[in-house]
Amino acid sequence: MKPKAKKAKCLAAFGTGSDVGKSIIATALCRIFSDKGYAVSPYKAQNMSNNSGVTPEGLEMGRAQIVQAEAARIPPHVDMNPVLLKPVTQIGSQVVLLGKVLQDYSAVQYHQEKTRLFDTACQALDRLRAENDVVVMEGAGSCAEVNLMARDIVNLKMAAYADAPVILTADIDRGGVFAQIVGTLACLEKKQQDQIAGFIINRFRGDITLFKDGVDWIEKKTGKRVFGVLPWFDHFHIQSEDSVVIEHPEAKTDPSQTPTVLVVRIPHISNFTDFDPLFQVKGVAVDFVERVQDLSPYKAVILPGSKSTRNDLDWLEQTGWTAKIREYAQNGGHVLGVCGGYQMLGKEVQDPGGLEGKPGATEGLGLLPLVTILKAPKTTTLSNFEWDGVPGAGYEIHMGQTASLEDLNSGKVRSQGLFKVLDRNQQPCRDYDGAMSDNGRVMGTYMHGLFDSPAVLKKWLKSLGLEGLEIAEESGMQARDRQYDLLARHFEKHVDVEALIKEAME
Template identity: 40%
Template sequence: MKKANLMVVGTSSGAGKSLFVTALCRIFYKDKYKVSPFKSQNMALNSYITKDGKEMGRAQVVQAEASGLEPEVEMNPILLKPSSMNKIQIIVSGKSIGNMSGVEYNQYKKNLIPVLKETYSKIEAKNDIVIIEGAGSPAEINIKEEDISNFAMARIADAPVILVADIDRGGVFASIYGTIMLLKEEDRKRVKGIIINKFRGNKEVLKPGFEIIENLTGVKTLGVIPYADIDIEDEDSLSEKYKSFKLNKNSNKIKVSVIKLKHISNVTDIDALSIHKDVEIQFVSERSQIGDEDLIIIPGSKNTIDDLKWLKESGIAEETIKKARTKTIIFGICGGFQILGNKVKDPHHIEGDIEELNGLGLLDLETTMENEKTLIQYRGKLIAEKGLLKSLNDLEIKGYEIHQGLTEGNEKNLTSDNRTVLVNKNNIIATYLHGIFDNKDFTNNLLNEIRRRKGLEEVNSNISYEEYKIQEFDKLEKLVRENIDIEEIYKIIGLK
């Protein structure tokens, strides 16, 4: 069968590239093609560990799931994780090659073009269709020569291009025209279609604009995607989904406060909680927001020590300790786990200049930052004969670990491992496992413990988070099929 590919770029960050790529992956998968996502370079603090212990961006994990594929690092060969001191951690083919400043990386990244060519050829060889996602805007004229994420990748793959534009921000036709006209002529010729995204209202009012923009650019509009309530994981913590709002004190729902750390990472760990209808979640960045919750979550961090320092300076640490004394459940994940201990030590200055900082002291543990990262998918059994998790004794749990530190101390580990993975002391639960709430029985048990405390009826969700995601993928597929000219896209990629 003939190989096909397509690149999706956007007029800006947040235009909807990732979601549209996910939709196309789902459509082609349902049409019985073997389809894979690919993004040459991703900048995000939401990452994932593959079965072979490689680190990649979660956006391509979601797209792989929509494609019915096991995520593999070739789908995202370069991952950039903003760190401390104006540095970026550079992850190539799933492993860190160190930290660089933005200027240093811009000078270095052309050396990675052979990596992109090699990894793309591997993905292409294994699939019928490859959907390539760009990054940011392809028309940033000040850095266009250094760009390896957009049309440089389209040239490597010899791919036609579709441009996605966000109408919700306003100025959609100007952004379409400006983006296309700022491209080099050879790149402009690759643009074969325009998608208008996030529209609210009557699409008929846009039709005169379609004709004008096609006359100006020579590119046809392939459809308009309406704003819709579809719950698919966002690429990073800047999403509207993770903006702060105030908990409703008068509701009888389970109230969850997630501490929005300065260097918050893998915030997607929280998504599996949000599918429960009687759970409401707020993201907390000020001390005054804490006070009426049943559960406080300290999530992952790309810089544990700096976030711990901020927690203390903001007063959120003090409020969290007060809430712990009132039997509110405090839950730490990864960096949040480290923060709950007595100390965090950084003798090798991995995170910055501070060599040691006292933690919140809610767990009798200490963490020492080490040069080597722990990168593994995890599967193990809970050993919990007492405490909040005792009803889950012998339950198999799974997740993945991405952390720099080694945590040791006097708290009993509750898994069948000889290292600290998950602990529970009174109302404090902490774990290194990302994806912990994806474990249906674990989450049902935790939420039912809170319901019992509140005098509410217990609920046991019958749908797993994996099943929920598939439902949402299918909703997205239906929405895009109904509003986009998919037959024209098949013609663009040369399959019809």
């Protein structure tokens, strides 16, 4: 008789709503299980986010599970996020299945594929369970959306498949925490209620001892325990999963008093975490801004990545941003475009195959003498590069090519650019990425995560005339690793970790 295949235990971190702290709690659990010697992996069956990254195999997955894999001290793998939805319109998304683009689906079309996608997600979880001691599962949004529950493949149905106890996270900072918890349970059938092992209250401000009566009330009302109350933290930083954290962008800094970088909050923004390292630089402020305003006081303007470049170009034109950014550049301002933002800086974005909607072309900002042609397949690489001899590392996720019209028509490999690319997905290459204007004030690149390299960040700030600033010498991964440790210690201080481990491993 063959020995029974190993099957890891599972523990699920679900929420009463979006942005209540599920990702943070899953990240903390991954680091804590790893600290205690368990082979642990994160898992989220379906992730809806334009904030994605690249695995060592050159495949695409959600950044939240990449962060959690880092916390677990293992390489990210697409089994950790088998289904990734990247919103293209209000009613449609690009579906990335096991790291590769499947196709764009409307919401209706996607729901028709749920059975197949659930099976694929289950197979991915099975593979993770065969290789680990424990899998930390993350839910999506609220686990009690009654109108979606029959088609939900990421929350309670997946937890039932994995026989995973569920820790329900509620956010006290947004108010109504008692209604969040009791209301969530009230929306569930008795069998689903029984899946909930207990609760974690997140983002508490003030004296926690004053909430003891609240904890007692919740436990008495629900018959389930509160595993802990997590205070609001600001002494460490963990990358956010999606753009909910910048849903209400506005200028928060007086750029005449503090050197400030403005990031234009375009409608289809992607990979906004590219700019997290800027927030850690003392003496520099960063504002995500949606409303058009005077740009002259700002040290630099950044156009971030976009999941729908042509639509966002139209938005820039219609809102008046296009004129303002052109004027700012003409008057000596510094402009940086990353990925979709880089494409926008050129003369034109062509979409002959209709990858982003109706086939056609859209005029760019014209700040770089380049043209972009959108076409498959999608480029997904981990890349190492040099910028005038300064080493850096990043990742590329984009459709199409950006170059001069002459080079695009001839099919030549670029012989110059902003960065010299040394290798992609560990394969040496001779290529160039990005471009810079003749005056050196307008730059564009496909490299996400370029500021994770302290030397590159320092060089870019120097180009803005900002020298002598305090920049951590730790690389992106080294810096993030320290943050995961701080998160784990914060979590252990306020949550009954041993009870959670017992819940998961018994």
